[in-house]
Amino acid sequence: MAKKNEEFVTHIASRTEDFPQWYTDIILKSDMVDYSEVKGCMVIKPYGYAVWELIQSELDARFKATGHKNAYFPLFIPEHLLQKEKDHVEGFAPEVAWVTHGGEEELSERLCVRPTSETIICSMYSKWIQSYRDLPLLYNQWANVVRWEKNTRPFLRTSEFLWQEGHTAHATAEEAQEETERMLEVYREFMENVLAIPVICGRKSDKEKFAGAQATYTLEAMMQDGKALQMGTSHNLGDHFAKAYDITYLSREGRHEYCFTTSWGVSTRMIGGLIMTHGDDRGLMFPPRIAPVQLVILPIAQHKPGVLDKAYELKQQLIDAGIRVELDDSDQSAGWKFNQWEMKGVPVRLEVGPKDIENNQAVLVRRDNHEKLFVSMDGLAETLKSLFDTVQQDMYDRAKENRIAHTVVAHNMDELKDGVQSGFVKAMWCGERECEDRIKEATGATTRCMPFEQEELGSDTCVCCDKKAKAMTYFAKSY
């Protein structure tokens, strides 16, 4: 058995030795995803797609609870429509896919495959919004988008990906700002409580903000290699798009006013974040609330009378209690099954053999810390639900401890350069693009955000130019 275990595990690269290879190994071996014949596009296999379905279900309920409705807008955007907002087209044009032919015919105007939908949606809002009674307009869409990427990695950066994009229109700048922050908070709560990923919330620099936005807010998570992953963004678009696409409303006072709009989105990229936050050298590790399979039942000595019957009975009982359960009754060895299901990141495994049945007990083994628990068959569903909560919290705490352990304060460029080798750096920044570019050049790190939670770092001069600083800023290398 020992040899078998070893052989199995050696197929996965070590996180510390080769993090990118480790990532590739486990997403392929766990059947989350596969490469396709289409350059830069991934196939999301059922085990990976099940995570997306859970994400959709959790987020969709939160969007609806905050008054948003789903709609669907066209995949294609005529070129002239893309070009109306100057910054936006400059930002996106280099990375869009162009449709030039329909059937045998060349199109009179090229269509871009949506890289994001502000342009097409704003053109509709211009038509739909007449008066203050139509506001706020709070729509969301679940869709695929395409950005022509050179260097792709499944979930993290692919030419096509799945996401949701919220698009709202408001009567005032204040309401737009409130919405932008509200949805950032919806994302934060979801990421921390469901994905067990601690995030830093803050504002992006002008360089890093969304093309055409007035302000972009972000949620930044630390991966286990110390790099940052931008998990989602919420944009206050001011009246930029309203002016470009002529979205006006008649106010209560009878005046024609421009609207203020927002947009916000998260994507399948979060699945990459889940993997890189929680996985270990044995494979994936899912927090219970987002695990496609929360519990795997492994019958021990399954050929012995009564074992499989009991296992099937437990499975049904736990499914009825709302737990996502798999039962592995294949003819593989117990050791193989342990490894397989650990690799697939199932948070808890339940072992049940002849002796357990005799004693009316089951053995639970946690994926995250390998703790073994002997529990009564009575009240098993409740025991498990409570255990899931504990595992969920422990996984969050561990990720947060890791981030804290790999976050340093830098007072000069050497400290900054040193710090971003293994994690996040907090430093004071003057807010100027010139310093931002110099830091990128010298360290490979970018500004991740100016966090809402500003801290006193014992200095108020820029880490790069020594001029008066504008804000404490997070720097890190990033995906």
Place this chain on the structure above:
Amino acid sequence: MAKKNEEFVTHIASRTEDFPQWYTDIILKSDMVDYSEVKGCMVIKPYGYAVWELIQSELDARFKATGHKNAYFPLFIPEHLLQKEKDHVEGFAPEVAWVTHGGEEELSERLCVRPTSETIICSMYSKWIQSYRDLPLLYNQWANVVRWEKNTRPFLRTSEFLWQEGHTAHATAEEAQEETERMLEVYREFMENVLAIPVICGRKSDKEKFAGAQATYTLEAMMQDGKALQMGTSHNLGDHFAKAYDITYLSREGRHEYCFTTSWGVSTRMIGGLIMTHGDDRGLMFPPRIAPVQLVILPIAQHKPGVLDKAYELKQQLIDAGIRVELDDSDQSAGWKFNQWEMKGVPVRLEVGPKDIENNQAVLVRRDNHEKLFVSMDGLAETLKSLFDTVQQDMYDRAKENRIAHTVVAHNMDELKDGVQSGFVKAMWCGERECEDRIKEATGATTRCMPFEQEELGSDTCVCCDKKAKAMTYFAKSY
């Protein structure tokens, strides 16, 4: 009030006078859909998208209950991949959109935007399927697809539409046939029990079958103008795609064998079917099980003390009971609200005013037959659920009666030509393409299907050529 009603209704064309205009009027006025700046592409507005969400939820549960899992495959298909199955590429190439540029660069190989995904999925199945243990492979995807159409109509035929496509691989021809029929039955049960649309199930002619299929099975519904709408299809692809894409497996006996595959799909087109089956001159009419709003509460004399409070209380109580409820407390007149919510097709409206509150009762009005019911506030949720079942059944029965009333038997070409002016025609057919083409030419009707339920029509010669008939066949004009 009478005048107001009239004015309102005159905005919708009459079904009998101008069915296409009636359709356009009600989908736009009810806020289901809108036209976009993108030729042939629709915007699905929240009220229309809510129907799609309900369809997805109902069908997805049925797919999972029959062992299918969801996955996601790329939007783009490289040209060489599309061309591997000869009939398939001939069928689809004339109507695909081609991506030729990514950013500033011209692509070395054109990519087509998927019109359907057999080709890309089969190329992955070829990689994933090794042995009989991997079979059957039962995957589905929810996705958008693009077919470059000349004449488009929202929901019925658009260049982009939303659908699901199931793709399965099996060890034997028998299993593939079973799967094809199983999914057709899943569709039938859903269409009849949830959409309240009676369908005729049968096999398509070779001319009408899916490009590359061995056999296509269909579900055909009659719209109120007597035309047929193909509501969904299920294809037995035989080993055609397995051979073209090299999908083989090692059998238990150690032989390399080709797989047998199927595919099956339904789309947002069904929403068009819902509208044209049930709507009337007042607007939409949704069967309760698929209605985005099942009940609208209209407070009567809402300025009177206690009325709005009672209305809010009822709303919450009924939402808690799992009913989809809207409350209209706007300052529009009661007459306007009646018309508005009838137009939006809400199956039941509840009126509650001061007198009703005094008597502990509410007034229910059915959308389908305008019947007015005075019911007790006690047990209201149960009363409503039972009423929904009745309305659902009555709507199905009415649609079926309509189909029966507009279906005739034809023994000769004159009868056939006459019959398809107002509905379906059952006639004997020799099965030859020549007669099929001649019938199309002479009557404008196509073969809809050779139904599973064959009937004795008192003759066994072809309605067109008088040769021996192969099967009783449905003929109709169609969408």
